[in-house]
Amino acid sequence: MAKDAKPRVKVPKSAAAGEVVTIKALISHNMESGQRKDKDGNIIPRSIINRFTCDLNGANVVDVTLEPAISTNPYFEFDAKVDAAGEFKFTWYDDDGSVYEDTKPIAIA
Amino acid sequence: MHSRTTRNLAAAAALGLALAGSAGANPVDETLEVTTDDGTITLTTTAPAPDHLKDAFDTIYSGWHYRDTETRNMERDDFDNPGMVFVDIAREKWDAAIGKNGESCAGCHDGPESMAGLRAVTPRVDATTGKLMIMEDYINTCVTERMGLEAWGTTSKDMKNMLALIALQSRGEIVNVAIDGPAAEYWAKGKEIYYTRYGQLEMSCASCHQDNAGNYIRADHLSQGQISGFPVYRLKDAGLVSAQQRFVGCVRDTRAETFKAGSDEFKALELYVASRGNGLAIEGVGVRH
Numbered sequence: 551m552a553k554d555a556k557p558r559v560k561v562p563k564s565a566a567a568g569e570v571v572t573i574k575a576l577i578s579h580n581m582e583s584g585q586r587k588d589k590d591g592n593i594i595p596r597s598i599i600n601r602f603t604c605d606l607n608g609a610n611v612v613d614v615t616l617e618p619a620i621s622t623n624p625y626f627e628f629d630a631k632v633d634a635a636g637e638f639k640f641t642w643y644d645d646d647g648s649v650y651e652d653t654k655p656i657a658i659a
Numbered sequence: 660m661h662s663r664t665t666r667n668l669a670a671a672a673a674l675g676l677a678l679a680g681s682a683g684a685n686p687v688d689e690t691l692e693v694t695t696d697d698g699t700i701t702l703t704t705t706a707p708a709p710d711h712l713k714d715a716f717d718t719i720y721s722g723w724h725y726r727d728t729e730t731r732n733m734e735r736d737d738f739d740n741p742g743m744v745f746v747d748i749a750r751e752k753w754d755a756a757i758g759k760n761g762e763s764c765a766g767c768h769d770g771p772e773s774m775a776g777l778r779a780v781t782p783r784v785d786a787t788t789g790k791l792m793i794m795e796d797y798i799n800t801c802v803t804e805r806m807g808l809e810a811w812g813t814t815s816k817d818m819k820n821m822l823a824l825i826a827l828q829s830r831g832e833i834v835n836v837a838i839d840g841p842a843a844e845y846w847a848k849g850k851e852i853y854y855t856r857y858g859q860l861e862m863s864c865a866s867c868h869q870d871n872a873g874n875y876i877r878a879d880h881l882s883q884g885q886i887s888g889f890p891v892y893r894l895k896d897a898g899l900v901s902a903q904q905r906f907v908g909c910v911r912d913t914r915a916e917t918f919k920a921g922s923d924e925f926k927a928l929e930l931y932v933a934s935r936g937n938g939l940a941i942e943g944v945g946v947r948h
Contacts, residue, residue, distance in 0.1 A: 556744060556747055556748055558738065558744060560738045578748065622897045623741060623897065
């Protein structure tokens with residue numbers, strides 16, 4: 551597991567049925583590009599988050615492929631239409647095989 | 660001469676209008692309201708200058724007023740503030756049994772809330788040791804004496820994350836560091852350093868942050884050099900920067916051999932610089948360029 555990888559997610563506590571809500575998701579991660587060299591001239595191996603997904607009650611909302619040019623602590627902001635109460639599930643996939651998850655409930659007001 | 664106009668508070672409102680279409684060099688006339696998990700709070704980012712600073716400024720401004728709109732907005736929402744990630748990391752550290760015999764911060768201090776108010780009165784002369792202590796010293800005292808670990812580096816990630824967590828507990832509290840009594844000699848030493856010209860460029864802290872506050876040095880908008888927002892998330896570094904680290908950066912920029920972060924000189928300087936901000940609110944984790 552990459553050092554200090556930690557997700558943060560912001561989802562409204564409730565929404566009207568059919569409302570489109572804005573979701574913010576960030577993860578602290580170095581996003582080492584694989585292009586840099588260390589002091590001895592050796593290439594520092596690539597270590598990035600390569601995929602991010604968000605699901606609402608099992609239905610996919612976004613599925614993003616990340617590339618090495620994306621900077622440290624990648625941040626996503628996107629909209630989702632909420633038809634029923636349930637749970638958002640966020641998943642980040644690391645190059646090193648680690649998977650970071652977070653969930654947030656949403657109620658219908 | 661732009662900075663002089665800001666010394667007249669009455670003119671400040673009119674000035675804000677005048678600056679709308681220009682490359683404004685003065686602190687913006689805005690209020691810092693921060694959206695937190697517990698509602699919105701308003702932070703005091705301008706205040707009358709403390710008595711010892713009356714000769715230099717009428718009004719003191721947080722560095723927040725000197726940054727771009729986008730940067731200012733990031734600090735207005737705890738989610739948009741990238742520094743909060745590091746607060747979360749420190750919160751886990753706080754609860755973790757990291758000590759030699761399984762000690763944790765929480766074991767002695769309960770929640771980090773117990774640190775409320777501390778950031779607003781440090782650096783201070785510690786009552787038991789009689790020495791000037793910056794927050795890093797307090798943390799390292801716990802780390803070495805109570806937890807039996809190697810001291811954390813003054814500017815290490817662990818240290819800066821913990822600084823951020825502790826500072827956040829005092830968010831909104833007004834800086835009020837003591838400059839009299841046992842602190843007086845340290846304060847005087849810090850003041851001397853502040854006005855001493857260092858490096859090949861022969862610049863003192865005051866050259867930029869007092870004489871030219873509000874002006875530009877190349878593309879950089881010079882603030883009054885207040886540290887009430889520290890530690891800050893610095894966009895340029897994509898990470899936290901502590902006041903001690905910033906001092907190193909500033910003195911290095913004068914092309915000088917700098918004092919070390921955590922040295923007696925920079926501790927005294929931190930006390931003096933903090934005292935120039937007596938009256939401003941602690942911002943927890945600021946966001947700067």
